[in-house]
Amino acid sequence: xxxxxxxxxxxxxxxxxxxxxxxxxxxxxxxxxxxxxxxxxxxxxxxxxxxxxxxxxxxxxxxxxxxxxxxxxxxxxxxxxxxxxxxxxxxxxxxxxxxxxxxxxxxxxxxxxxxxxxxxxxxxxxxxxxxxxxxxxxxxxxxxxxxxxxxxx
Numbered sequence: 001x002x003x004x005x006x007x008x009x010x011x012x013x014x015x016x017x018x019x020x021x022x023x024x025x026x027x028x029x030x031x032x033x034x035x036x037x038x039x040x041x042x043x044x045x046x047x048x049x050x051x052x053x054x055x056x057x058x059x060x061x062x063x064x065x066x067x068x069x070x071x072x073x074x075x076x077x078x079x080x081x082x083x084x085x086x087x088x089x090x091x092x093x094x095x096x097x098x099x100x101x102x103x104x105x106x107x108x109x110x111x112x113x114x115x116x117x118x119x120x121x122x123x124x125x126x127x128x129x130x131x132x133x134x135x136x137x138x139x140x141x142x143x144x145x146x147x148x149x150x151x152x153x
Contacts, residue, residue: 032096079122082114083129090137100140107134107150118151 089106098106107130117123127147134140142150 033092075122078114079117079126082110082117082126085110085113086130087133090133094137098138100142100146103134103138103140104142104146104150108152111150115151123151 086107089110093103093106111126117126130147130150131142134142
């Protein structure tokens with residue numbers, strides 16, 4: 001029976017099946033909006049690394065961080081950018097089936113760009129913003145430890 005089929009016919013069928021498979025995967029991703037979400041393209045599904053105590057910022061680093069934020073207009077602009085990115089990410093994933101760990105990793109990727117706020121008075125306001133908006137958009141309640149992990153990522 002196998003002698004009836006040539007190698008060219010075999011490879012033609014294999015290529016057609018693979019093409020149909022990837023077309024279905026693409027359509028499903030498109031249907032659920034995962035192709036047009038820039039915040040989720042950043043989401044890398046890796047386990048968060050544990051931060052060692054030696055990686056904690058020193059007082060000299062904290063002084064440089066505060067020096068970066070002296071310009072009030074620049075600080076307010078950075079805060080607006082951070083909250084806009086966080087809100088956009090949470091709105092994009094709202095209603096989709098993401099587990100808490102994936103949401104935390106996505107938040108880590110965004111907050112990583114704004115580390116200068118981790119040692120300032122704005123930190124508690126940002127934490128509360130993350131907690132409230134995550135609850136509103138994703139129905140996920142983040143504990144204090146999980147909020148701390150967002151900043152350590």
